[in-house]
Amino acid sequence: MPRKPIQRRSTRQREAIRQVFKDHSRPLLPTEVLKAARRRVPNLGLATVYRTLKRLTEEGWLVGFGLPGQSQTYYERAQGHHHHFYCRECEKLFKVNCVPAHLKDLTPAGFVHEGHELVLYGLCKPCSDGAGAGSTE
Amino acid sequence: MPRKPIQRRSTRQREAIRQVFKDHSRPLLPTEVLKAARRRVPNLGLATVYRTLKRLTEEGWLVGFGLPGQSQTYYERAQGHHHHFYCRECEKLFKVNCVPAHLKDLTPAGFVHEGHELVLYGLCKPCSDGAGAGSTE
């Protein structure tokens, strides 16, 4: 039986959430998305944010990822494969280029490599310079 | 003032938990540790497991890490730096060698690299061969 493709509607909430990601380049937490999206849809609910993030991720418009040791999931637009540098001082995330070849080489013989997740951590330039947190909003 | 170093006592619970990690080479979840340790200390509590895992990690005897997209934290003995390959089929974790130099090179200029976390994922050999899950207990 041909499964009927679920219809997707365009709602104020959904568009507001999409816009938030168009306005921010850095990875966002669900609560950050909620806060930002509420500027357009004041009574937006957190459940809707979660449902929408999940939906947009399934559609491939967003990608979610978690930091080691943190239970929360960050989301950002799915544009180009890259990784992250996490500053333990200001807790911001920075994009880092990927070197697929090297990483793939680590895959044990006979194993099928489908993807990878990498997080570097330490201090970002602003923090290592002794300055306070930078402003990479 | 010289801060008084907190005294560490040797208890049945703590030794039982340590023993669990000596008996298993693969990363374990807190509940798995609980289950295994209860064979020695029947009425061991989950809270004690969490407190002990935290303590042993602070002492450097264990290392904890999380898989992208999973909220749980795995623990294993801190012996030699390495990473993991996660099989999406049988959900087992395999050790993978590390290539520090390459990863460190990804660190943006001016940033201080203190560490990194890498997870490769795909199919392990047994699963890609069409066989059921292997037995890498």
Place this chain on the structure above:
DNA sequence: ATAGATGCAAAGGGTTTGCACTTGA
């Protein structure tokens, strides 16, 4: 009209914490 979407509150899963009791040194 009607299936998809929303908001709220309740429920879930993992982890932490408060507190009285127990125990190792």
Place this chain on the structure above:
DNA sequence: TCAAGTGCAAACCCTTTGCATCTAT
């Protein structure tokens, strides 16, 4: 002795889900 450690239950945080209501199409 007595502070460190433990067990239990309640509390927490993040996320999902049930359900009545709302709204694109």
